[in-house]
Amino acid sequence: xxxxxxxxxxxxxxxxxxxxxxxxxxxxxxxxxxxxxxxxxxxxxxxxxxxxxxxxxxxxxxxxxxxxxxxxxxxxxxxxxxxxxxxxxxxxxxxxxxxxxxxxxxxxxxxxxxxxxxxxxxxxxxxxxxxxxxxxxxxxxxxxxxxxxxxxxxxxxxxxxxxxxxxxxxxxxxxxxxxxxxxxxxxxxxxxxxxxxxxxxxxxxxxxxxxxxxxxxxxxxxxxxxxxxxxxxxxxxxxxxxxxxxxxxxxxxxxxxxxxxxxxxxxxxxxxxxxxxxxxxxxxxxxxxxxxxxxxxxxxxxxxxxxxxxxxxxxxxxxxxxxxxxxxxxxxxxxxxxxxxxxxxxxxxxxxxxxxxxxxxxxxxxxxxxxxxxxxxxxxxxxxxxxxxxxxxxxxxxxxxxxxxxxxxxxxxxxxxxxxxxxxxxxxxxxxxxxxxxxxxxxxxxxxxxxxx
Amino acid sequence: xxxxxxxxxxxxxxxxxxxxxxxxxxxxxxxxxxxxxxxxxxxxxxxxxxxxxxxxxxxxxxxxxxxxxxxxxxxxxxxxxxxxxxxxxxxxxxxxxxxxxxxxxxxxxxxxxxxxxxxxxxxxxxxxxxxxxxxxxxxxxxxxxxxxxxxxxxxxxxxxxxxxxxxxxxxxxxxxxxxxxxxxxxxxxxxxxxxxxxxxxxxxxxxxxxxxxxxxxxxxxxxxxxxxxxxxxxxxxxxxxxxxxxxxxxxxxxxxxxxxxxxxxxxxxxxxxxxxxxxxxxxxxxxxxxxxxxxxxxxxxxxxxxxxxxxxxxxxxxxxxxxxxxxxxxxxxxxxxxxxxxxxxxxxxxxxxxxxxxxxxxxxxxxxxxxxxxxxxxxxxxxxxxxxxxxxxxxxxxxxxxxxxxxxxxxxxxxxxxxxxxxxxxxxxxxxxxxxxxxxxxxxxxxxxxxxxxxxxxxxxxxxxxxxxx
Numbered sequence: 001x002x003x004x005x006x007x008x009x010x011x012x013x014x015x016x017x018x019x020x021x022x023x024x025x026x027x028x029x030x031x032x033x034x035x036x037x038x039x040x041x042x043x044x045x046x047x048x049x050x051x052x053x054x055x056x057x058x059x060x061x062x063x064x065x066x067x068x069x070x071x072x073x074x075x076x077x078x079x080x081x082x083x084x085x086x087x088x089x090x091x092x093x094x095x096x097x098x099x100x101x102x103x104x105x106x107x108x109x110x111x112x113x114x115x116x117x118x119x120x121x122x123x124x125x126x127x128x129x130x131x132x133x134x135x136x137x138x139x140x141x142x143x144x145x146x147x148x149x150x151x152x153x154x155x156x157x158x159x160x161x162x163x164x165x166x167x168x169x170x171x172x173x174x175x176x177x178x179x180x181x182x183x184x185x186x187x188x189x190x191x192x193x194x195x196x197x198x199x200x201x202x203x204x205x206x207x208x209x210x211x212x213x214x215x216x217x218x219x220x221x222x223x224x225x226x227x228x229x230x231x232x233x234x235x236x237x238x239x240x241x242x243x244x245x246x247x248x249x250x251x252x253x254x255x256x257x258x259x260x261x262x263x264x265x266x267x268x269x270x271x272x273x274x275x276x277x278x279x280x281x282x283x284x285x286x287x288x289x290x291x292x293x294x295x296x297x298x299x300x301x302x303x304x305x306x307x308x309x310x311x312x313x314x315x316x317x318x319x320x321x322x323x324x325x326x327x328x329x330x331x332x333x334x335x336x337x338x339x340x341x342x343x344x345x346x347x348x349x350x351x352x353x354x355x356x357x358x359x360x361x362x363x364x365x366x367x368x369x370x371x372x373x374x375x376x377x378x379x380x381x382x383x384x385x386x387x388x389x390x391x392x393x394x395x396x397x398x399x400x401x402x403x404x405x406x407x408x409x410x411x412x413x414x415x416x417x418x419x420x421x422x423x424x425x426x427x428x429x430x431x432x433x434x435x436x437x438x439x440x441x442x443x444x445x446x447x448x449x450x451x452x453x
Numbered sequence: 454x455x456x457x458x459x460x461x462x463x464x465x466x467x468x469x470x471x472x473x474x475x476x477x478x479x480x481x482x483x484x485x486x487x488x489x490x491x492x493x494x495x496x497x498x499x500x501x502x503x504x505x506x507x508x509x510x511x512x513x514x515x516x517x518x519x520x521x522x523x524x525x526x527x528x529x530x531x532x533x534x535x536x537x538x539x540x541x542x543x544x545x546x547x548x549x550x551x552x553x554x555x556x557x558x559x560x561x562x563x564x565x566x567x568x569x570x571x572x573x574x575x576x577x578x579x580x581x582x583x584x585x586x587x588x589x590x591x592x593x594x595x596x597x598x599x600x601x602x603x604x605x606x607x608x609x610x611x612x613x614x615x616x617x618x619x620x621x622x623x624x625x626x627x628x629x630x631x632x633x634x635x636x637x638x639x640x641x642x643x644x645x646x647x648x649x650x651x652x653x654x655x656x657x658x659x660x661x662x663x664x665x666x667x668x669x670x671x672x673x674x675x676x677x678x679x680x681x682x683x684x685x686x687x688x689x690x691x692x693x694x695x696x697x698x699x700x701x702x703x704x705x706x707x708x709x710x711x712x713x714x715x716x717x718x719x720x721x722x723x724x725x726x727x728x729x730x731x732x733x734x735x736x737x738x739x740x741x742x743x744x745x746x747x748x749x750x751x752x753x754x755x756x757x758x759x760x761x762x763x764x765x766x767x768x769x770x771x772x773x774x775x776x777x778x779x780x781x782x783x784x785x786x787x788x789x790x791x792x793x794x795x796x797x798x799x800x801x802x803x804x805x806x807x808x809x810x811x812x813x814x815x816x817x818x819x820x821x822x823x824x825x826x827x828x829x830x831x832x833x834x835x836x837x838x839x840x841x842x843x844x845x846x847x848x849x850x851x852x853x854x855x856x857x858x859x860x861x862x863x864x865x866x867x868x869x870x871x872x873x874x875x876x877x878x879x880x881x882x883x884x885x886x887x888x889x890x891x892x893x894x895x896x897x898x899x900x901x902x903x904x905x906x907x908x909x910x911x912x913x914x915x916x917x918x919x920x921x922x923x
Contacts, residue, residue: 165790165792179885180858182858
């Protein structure tokens, strides 16, 4: 047990008044941490502790007159080691001024729930005065002299705020580029410009969707008009947006999966024991999550408004699923931490959910990359549309036996056509094919996964 | 086509609105019960109290001068002359406002206005005649009235309120100030300097509730010498007049009833809005349960043609808030997108030492769970404060530790009211504490304490050694 007493405070100072006691029983005190605010004839002083440990008892109160050498509190010195030092009491979480992270759900969803729009709590200047009116006795009107606006208000000068208001910009939405996030006049102007651009783009998209009026088809024969399902609407809007905003490039190549297919067949029984079917899609999920570690620009999103690229440190792979209700993209979360059996199980579970219309919004959110496998139906290649705000998508077509020239002669090999579409804003062509080659090599030589993945 | 504007109430909100509207080319009528604009602030508030506090400061400093080797002797106080000095200040300023009003061709009408509809008022003049005035837009700026406790409101010339206290009826031998807010403490300080034995009774556990305790403590220490008694957590339960005295029963913090006798009692428990008699029932204006008129960010009420500014729309009831709102309301009327959304409204208590703050207080930050750090510079380390023999001050900056943005500043010490202007600008500009540390402040002045507090945040003020926190 150690004691903390009022230390020497300076020449001719015998006593002081306690303004604030900064510790309470149970707190962990570190040496040199401020524990008291004292006021002497000369000044207000913050007094640092010369002991460390867990506070057992505090012997003084705010307002007390104390003398040099007087006992203030006792600490249990062993208590310090047991518990990590606590943060100062001020270290409470600050209210967040910025909006929630950009909504991530533009994936078509079965649920009605739209993506949560970023909400900024508006701090209104309307006074919320504090008046203490005890029922009996003197009325005391507390001097609550500050409006409650400060809490969430953006750091911008009055002139900047005025301009923002006049040109219809919510200053709290503007990203400040000044020190401490201060919003400058130019930030407001840039924000306004971007708002207009986005509005124009949105109008453009709408214009495209509405296009020209449709002709009267009934002139030519019977027609039936059916309202779009919710999924169809969302798919249409989402894909139009992706198509319009992302400059797409699609890269084609083929993987020789002869060996892989042999292995898949020979392993089928083992897989069955685990209750799954080993599919190319499951293997691709594993390969893609490894490839994204080597090529982080494929696990990113573009923020043109703030001129930033967001790199994700998690590896969630979406798989386009064709259901009778329409296209949905459930997401395999943290695919990099699963083996292929686990991935297969997860795919089965999600596919089952999807077909039973039981997929929740959470199952469709948070994707980093999408795989769309149409090979089961056919096709030699296609150009998938990137599932914005992701930046790449891998399309898989139907594998077929092709003659491949190997060691001086043609050999029949099972070739799998792959189509990689990517966002050319942040992925260069050379990286596009490097990524696809990496995937193909991993398919052709699974050792690569073990060595590099 | 210019708009017809009626402004009701000629205080710092009303005359600012009237003058600005006129400057923007509107036809303005300003209605007030006094001969000239000015309102409570100029006639019965800020201005006369500051004139008297200036005198109080002079008296106190002349006493302190003894310890510097200068003895002026006991002051002789000519109360009539002092009163007429104060009245002269008021006349000069209100007369000036009257002139400014005339120069702008504002139709100044003396009388009491009430709405007859959403587009007209009726003014009842002193001679009993009435006049109807129609308007496109009206601004209500009728301010607040002195709050009272009916059970303690006895008929006696010895029971003062802030208005009658400013008229200096006498220098009481003993004076009880009911309410430890800024009005009571300022007026109490005046009477204490003039020679009264002043006591204060306050319901809360501290003087100036709302201000941070570390700012108030310097004042409290000084007042505990200047005043006879400061009774906290206490309340007056009865006041009776007996002969030449008022007998006051006070319930102290131990719930015991004490009886004290005073020459005079000053009730200063605050101010409240009053909308009765304004004829709001003839409009769509709404009043909330606390009596304040409800207005939006542009100060427009629920009636599209009526705006309201100043005390009548709520706390803080401060002249400078009202004048700022006046500009917002007039801007809005003129078609601009205007909103009242200050980041800081400075508050100043003109006691000795003065206490001033702007932005967020430490109390508020703690209550609201806002993450903050403080940097405090004690004036004992200020050269300028030492030359004034006034080391009893502190400058405190409240900072967001993540962005280092200045969230609030509190100052206690002589001249704090002037120093807070820099703080207010810093907060409004979204300044970081580094900006304050890197701005050259003139030496030797008290304003340096702002810079040095900012330097302390980084652990290296020249004039205060603080071992590194880590």
